[in-house]
Amino acid sequence: MLSEREQERYKRQIMSFGQEGQERLKKAHVFIAGAGGLGSPISLYLAVAGVGRITIVDMDVVDQSNLNRQILHFDRDIGRKKTASAEEKLREINPDIMVNAIDVKIDETNAAYLVGGADGIVDAMDNYPIRYLLNDVAIAKEIPLFHGGIRGFYGQATTIIPGKTPCLKCIFPKAPPGEVFPVVGVTPGLIGMVQATEVLKYLLGIGDLLMGRLFIWDGMQAKADEICVKRNPGCEACGGVVKTARNKK
Amino acid sequence: MTVKIRFFARFRELLGTDIVTDVAPGMMFTSLITTVSRKNPAGYAAIFDENGTFHEFVILMKNGKRIEIADAAKTPVEDGDEIAVFPPVAGG
Ligand SMILES: [Zn+2]
Numbered sequence: 515m516l517s518e519r520e521q522e523r524y525k526r527q528i529m530s531f532g533q534e535g536q537e538r539l540k541k542a543h544v545f546i547a548g549a550g551g552l553g554s555p556i557s558l559y560l561a562v563a564g565v566g567r568i569t570i571v572d573m574d575v576v577d578q579s580n581l582n583r584q585i586l587h588f589d590r591d592i593g594r595k596k597t598a599s600a601e602e603k604l605r606e607i608n609p610d611i612m613v614n615a616i617d618v619k620i621d622e623t624n625a626a627y628l629v630g631g632a633d634g635i636v637d638a639m640d641n642y643p644i645r646y647l648l649n650d651v652a653i654a655k656e657i658p659l660f661h662g663g664i665r666g667f668y669g670q671a672t673t674i675i676p677g678k679t680p681c682l683k684c685i686f687p688k689a690p691p692g693e694v695f696p697v698v699g700v701t702p703g704l705i706g707m708v709q710a711t712e713v714l715k716y717l718l719g720i721g722d723l724l725m726g727r728l729f730i731w732d733g734m735q736a737k738a739d740e741i742c743v744k745r746n747p748g749c750e751a752c753g754g755v756v757k758t759a760r761n762k763k
Numbered sequence: 764m765t766v767k768i769r770f771f772a773r774f775r776e777l778l779g780t781d782i783v784t785d786v787a788p789g790m791m792f793t794s795l796i797t798t799v800s801r802k803n804p805a806g807y808a809a810i811f812d813e814n815g816t817f818h819e820f821v822i823l824m825k826n827g828k829r830i831e832i833a834d835a836a837k838t839p840v841e842d843g844d845e846i847a848v849f850p851p852v853a854g855g
Contacts, residue, residue, distance in 0.1 A: 685851075695854040741849075
């Protein structure tokens with residue numbers, strides 16, 4: 515049940531998806547991997563939308579050079595743990611939700627445990643090795659992975675529903691080499707909003723998700739593109755999942 | 764015959780995009796992308812390694828269908844093809 519304060523806080527969006535939708539958001543638990551360029555706008559907007567429980571994980575300390583894009587963190591936070599800063603901001607922006615910020619490096623030993631019983635995983639990472647781990651966890655738990663990636667003025671996003679859509683490895687089987695990538699804050703802002711919109715639609719059960727569609731944004735040309743992506747039957751991450759599911763039945 | 768090549772992300776910065784080009788019948792996918800990307804050495808190096816093979820992370824598509832890197836050298840391009848070449852975008 516929504517409190518009177520929540521009714522008032524969410525009034526304008528309840529006009530869009532109703533009381534029942536708002537209650538669904540309140541019951542939801544979303545796992546956000548990363549409190550950086552993508553994780554900042556995603557967590558802020560999911561918090562104000564009233565997603566009841568947000569777990570956000572990051573291992574870094576706020577650096578001055580983060581501040582052009584990581585809007586969860588302020589000048590006064592330089593040197594602080596990103597999780598401490600994130601938890602504080604998210605609690606202040608919406609005291610009616612639960613926020614759990616975990617200061618840890620996601621690896622193969624802890625990824626599944628960290629995600630726990632979350633309803634979905636938001637990929638706000640900056641590298642493919644950890645993205646592949648999140649992809650594995652999403653497949654194993656049969657929960658969606660909301661993928662986003664950015665570089666400079668370019669960005670991409672897609673929604674992975676295990677068993678229904680290609681997984682991240684079907685689309686990108688090999689990681690690009692690591693690099694210090696250029697980034698303008700508006701790009702993770704925009705791609706983060708695509709991801710957060712997908713999360714809300716998924717939780718609410720409304721609209722058409724970016725399933726089997728890779729959304730591509732070119733900020734320089736102000737052009738959005740879409741590339742149709744397909745499952746790879748030989749995919750090392752999800753190739754076996756369908757078989758197992760079929761065998762169970 | 765003509766085909767259209769669309770580069771994305773960093774490849775686009777280096778090579779431009781929506782390149783419409785005339786090709787001879789029987790031209791293979793790899794040779795076409797090699798020819799087009801040679802106009803900028805940095806663009807070529809972003810897509811191909813020193814042996815002239817696609818970097819393993821490069822994604823190739825022909826009319827919305829994936830072409831495996833291993834098959835690109837023996838996949839002919841056809842009139843009207845729309846070819847997409849892009850890297851995974853990694854930042855967050
Ligand atoms: Zn897969």
